[in-house]
Structure formats: structure tokens, C-alpha cells
Amino acid sequence: MASIKDVAKLAQVSVGSVSKYLNGGKLKEKTTIAIEQAIKDLNYEKNTYATGLRTNRTHTIALIIPTIWHPFFSELAFYIEAELRNYQSKLILCNTQNNYENEVAYISMARQNKVDGLIALTYSNVDEYISSEMPIVSIDRYFSEKIPTIMSDNFAGGGLAAEKLIQAGAKKLAFIGYGSIYDNSTRDRYRGFQAYCQTHGIESEIIYYEGRHHEFNEKLPELVQQIIINKAVNGIFVVNDEQAYEVLELLQKNKVRVPEDVQVIGFDGSQQSTNIPSSLSSIRQPIPAIAAAAVKCLINVIEKKEAPLKTILPVTYHPGATTKE
Amino acid sequence: MASIKDVAKLAQVSVGSVSKYLNGGKLKEKTTIAIEQAIKDLNYEKNTYATGLRTNRTHTIALIIPTIWHPFFSELAFYIEAELRNYQSKLILCNTQNNYENEVAYISMARQNKVDGLIALTYSNVDEYISSEMPIVSIDRYFSEKIPTIMSDNFAGGGLAAEKLIQAGAKKLAFIGYGSIYDNSTRDRYRGFQAYCQTHGIESEIIYYEGRHHEFNEKLPELVQQIIINKAVNGIFVVNDEQAYEVLELLQKNKVRVPEDVQVIGFDGSQQSTNIPSSLSSIRQPIPAIAAAAVKCLINVIEKKEAPLKTILPVTYHPGATTKE
DNA sequence: TTGTAAGCGTTATCAC
DNA sequence: GTGATAACGCTTACAA
Secondary structure: OOOHHHHHHHHOOOHHHHHHHHOOOOOOHHHHHHHHHHHHHHOOOOOHHHHHHHHOOOOEEEEEEOOOOOHHHHHHHHHHHHHHHOOOOEEEEEEOOOOHHHHHHHHHHHHOOOOOEEEEOOOOOOHHHOOOOOOEEEEOOOOOOOOOEEEEOHHHHHHHHHHHHHHOOOOOEEEEEEEOOOOHHHHHHHHHHHHHHHHOOOOEEEEEEEOOHHHHHHHHHHHHHHHHHHOOOOEEEEOOHHHHHHHHHHHHHOOOOOOOOOEEEEEEOOOOOOOOOOOOOEEEOOHHHHHHHHHHHHHHHHOOOOOOOEEEEOOEEEOOOOOOO | OOOHHHHHHHHOOOHHHHHHHHOOOOOOHHHHHHHHHHHHHHOOOOOHHHHHHHHOOOOEEEEEEOOOOOHHHHHHHHHHHHHHHOOOOEEEEEEOOOOHHHHHHHHHHHHOOOOOEEEEOOOOOOHHHOOOOOOEEEEOOOOOOOOOEEEEOHHHHHHHHHHHHHHOOOOOEEEEEEEOOOOHHHHHHHHHHHHHHHHOOOOEEEEEEEOOHHHHHHHHHHHHHHHHHHOOOOEEEEOOHHHHHHHHHHHHHOOOOOOOOOEEEEEEOOOOOOOOOOOOEEEEOOHHHHHHHHHHHHHHHHOOOOOOOEEEEOOEEEOOOOOOO
């Protein structure tokens, strides 16, 4: 592997000049040409690690998500990676699998100088590991005053779901969902939902389980029975698409027809790039916009420029086959 | 950020000793304790870039795929990333978006010392960019004698699809698919299919389009009409799940009932980690095994140990709602 | 405009 | 066992 020294020698100039050339400095045309020729001849490529060691900038950022194996996160990762290319930066993928140790390990990577910064989507309490030194942007979860956060307008999304269910003829509504203690975004979903119902005098149930995914899933059959049988609910807003599919299945088991008897709206609306049919009505998060905002924000933090502490992006309603009309 | 020098000074030993400690060498107990204390006090972490510069090993590998925003690739990436953790290595995610320039850019990353090796899933003709110096493992595509390849048993999968269609009562079969000129894996799918049909005296049509995704998609409506209307085919094996969904949609438009009139089997069978209902019958690739084999193989190549040049892994049939019984 | 040389944080090779 | 020290490939003053 050719180094900058080899280039300098072949071009008969100094390493300083080659370095200047590589970093866009001004040189005599003759020098420039000689260097370019030498680079070509030697098939020279800059060693990232030497540069990183010297400059403390690696043009690599880490994306921390629960799992890439999920339509929402894979779409998000897709757009973030694409966006990073505009900044000549690479993406290190970190699946935490909701494992606290994994999260901490990945966050400490930043301290080892492996990455310039972090984009994190986590619901664990990792605050203490996030030093204020380290450039970080959070998606969906609000950490503290100092960490810029990008999120969808969950509150408005909740309201939109209620509105659409009512417009579609539902009379009695319910929200079903869960979230961690640190998760404000899912709370905002039902708060928006609730606010809409109160303002418009609509009967509604709120079922919010504070805890983990699988615990919630265990309770779900009972909850669904409850609101359908006992409460005569005919419009359900579910905290996310994944759980909405779960609810749909349970409704089917209970011989409830969707959308004839009960209508259902989910949240996320991440699409398959493939055309796997997605029939669920959903409140769609603006994933490309989230990705763009997160990357731009992080780059600004890294370069110590101004970055907005809170970015809230509008959601849209995406009708499917689980609502009428 | 504390460096090894700071640790040495605080522990009142030399940097050499600290380095030896960090890399598992033997030291007097007293020295060890002093170093451990200093590391703790200073919150010291090794600088990856200095190590990388010195050792030419970065514990980072790049995964090159068309797009992470696809169930098959996101499942693959999930398992690869998880597997890499066993080797203390990180994953850089590279979406080529089927763009040749992107692929080349990512491959050249390896030469810049940014990654120890590459796991590539690409159908472009990037051979020339892949120097023999660089550790690389290919998934699904066979490059050359020198590059280890991991693939599913596509040939057997094709045969399995034919067998299952026949078992389910189909009488006249067809294969529909496409692939790039360099793509042998999709070819093997129909070859296995064809071989089964010939061996068992089954009437079959093979439609294989050599070219790109979107071109094939344009032709698809015509092709489907052809085999349904003119050829009276009642069992279709489609080259992958994505296209199979496309075919299902076209059948529906043509008022053909699935599976009553025509049965369909896809290929890939990647599941959603979420429970989005997947109703397509499919030949499932063993994604976790592919991931494990690819990582192990790459690590061996990097460490200049023996690695198998060809690994072929068994597929399974995953019945859904698009076949009878 | 160009060259020289120090130094980034490690590892590794020597002596001691 | 331990301590100096050169070297990895690059950037960046500073000198020429």
C-alpha cells in the first residue's frame, strides 16, 4: 500500500505538498500535475486511520437502533445512510436488540474515537453514559436539554387518528399501547388522541401499559376482549403498526370483522420498498425527513455549529383496508 | 481524553508496560494493579485509530448490499451484525442502491484501510475493483476461484418448488424470473426447477429475463397474461418473493383465484421480525446460517487461515396461503 | 510556493 | 519484567 511518502518521492516533491494537494490547498500547476500522476501510478489512497489519529475526525457515525430487522428501522437506516453520503460519512450499524449492555458498549465506541458522533433511537436509560462531550442526536426520545431530538408530531398524529376514525363512522374509540418509562413519544400519541376526543365530546378508552414489548403482548388478548366485548368500542388506534397487526389478528380470532364492526389505525406507516401488500390504515411518520434532519443536526453538532434542540416533523394519514371509506 | 502516556505517568510505569497490560502480556502483580487503578481513575479508553494505524487491523467490516430497506437484506444484516459481535467487530453498512459508482466507492474504502474486509452481495461487474489483496466474501454471487462464496442451494430450491407445486395438485408449471448477466444464483433456481420437471415428465415454461429489476417489472403483466391465458399454467414458481407479490397482484387483476386456479411459490422467505402477516408460500433461504458462514469465512480470510471457497446451504419450503393443502 | 519536522496514540523491538 | 524508542501515515506550524 503506497503512502504519502511514496507519492512525494515519485512526484519529486515533499510530503507537505502532497498533503496540501490532498486537502485542497493551492500549488503550482506543475506540482499539482506531478502529484496527480504519482497518485495515479501508485494507486494511492489516503489511510483513514492515520488521518483519524491526526485530526480526530473519522467521517464515521454510529446509528443505534433496537433492530435493523424491522421495516421502520430499516427504512430509517436506508435514508440515513443515503444522507450521510452527502457528507462523505459512513454508517456503523448498531443493533442493540433492546439489550442495555449492547447499548452501553456502542456508546463507549464514540469515546474510543471510532466515530464522530451518534444517532440514537433508544428507550433505555443510557443518559449517564452519554457525556456532554460527545456529539449525539436522538430520534423519537427526549433525553435532556442538551441533546438535540428529532421526532414526529406524535401528538398531532394521535389527534389525526381519532379524527379519521370518527370521519369513518366510528362512534366509540379506544387507544391501545405501551412504552417504556422514558418514552414520551408513545405517550404523546395517546395524549393527542385523548385531547381530540375530549374537545369533540367523543367517548374514549385509553389503555397504556408501561413496560416492555413482550409483557404487553401477553396482556393484549385480554385487553382487546375487554374493549370489544365490554366496552363496545368500534374504532381502535394502536400505538404502532406492529401491535396493530397483533390487534387485527386478535379481532379476527374473536370473530370481529374489520373494518365493518371495528376500524383500526396504526402508527408508523413505514412502507416496504418491495410491494408486499400493506393493508393497514396508519399514521405515517415522515421517515426521509427524520433521517435528513437527524444527519444535518448531527453534522452541525460535530462541527460545533448551531443545531436546533427540538425538531418536530408532521405526520400524515395513510388509509388502508382497516378503515371504512 | 486520556492517552496511554497519561496512564503510564499516573501508574508510574512505562508506556510499554501499559501497552503490554492492555494486550494481555505478563506483568508483576504490583504493576498490574497500579495500571488498572490509573486506567480507572483516568477513564482511559484505547484509541482505535492509533491501534488501527499501527496494526492495520480495525475490527470493522463492511457489508455491501443493494439496499437495507428490504426484508431479506435487513434480516441478513441483522444476523451478520450480531455474529460480528462475537469477533469484537463492527459493521459498516453500505447500500449500493444498485449504483455502480456507490459500489466502487465502498470497495475502495477497504483499500483506505477503513475496514478489515468486505462481505458483498452485488450483481454488478465489480471484479476488477476487487484486488486479491483484500479480504472479501461474496454472498449469493460467484465471482472467481479466489473469492469465497456463500450461497443457498438455489438448484435444490428450484426443484423443491416444482415438487411442492405438483404435490399440491398443479399440472402445468411455469418459472418467471430475471437476473443480471453475472447472476448465477437465480439461474440455478430455474435450472433446478427445470431439471425436476424434466425428470418427472412435467410440462413447464421457463421465462427468464436477463436484465434489471424495473425492466422486468414492465414486462411482467404481459408475461403473466401469456402463461395464464395462452398456456393454461396452474403452478408458478417466481424467482423471489418480491416479484411473487407482483405476480399475485397481476393474477388478481386478471380475475385468477389463488390458490384455487393458480398456485404460486416464491423464493427467499425472509420473515418479518414483526408479525406482519406473510401469506406467500416460499422457498426459504437459511439467512442466519448464511450470515454465520459469511462472517466466519471472512474472519478466517482476514486472519489468513483456511476458508472454504464455496459454501452451499440448504433451503426449506415454507407453506403459505398461495398453495393448496 | 514548497520543504522540514514534530507529533497524534499505539505497538513492538530492543536493551537493560 | 520493564523501560526507551522507532515507526505506522498523516497534518500542520514554521522555516526557507
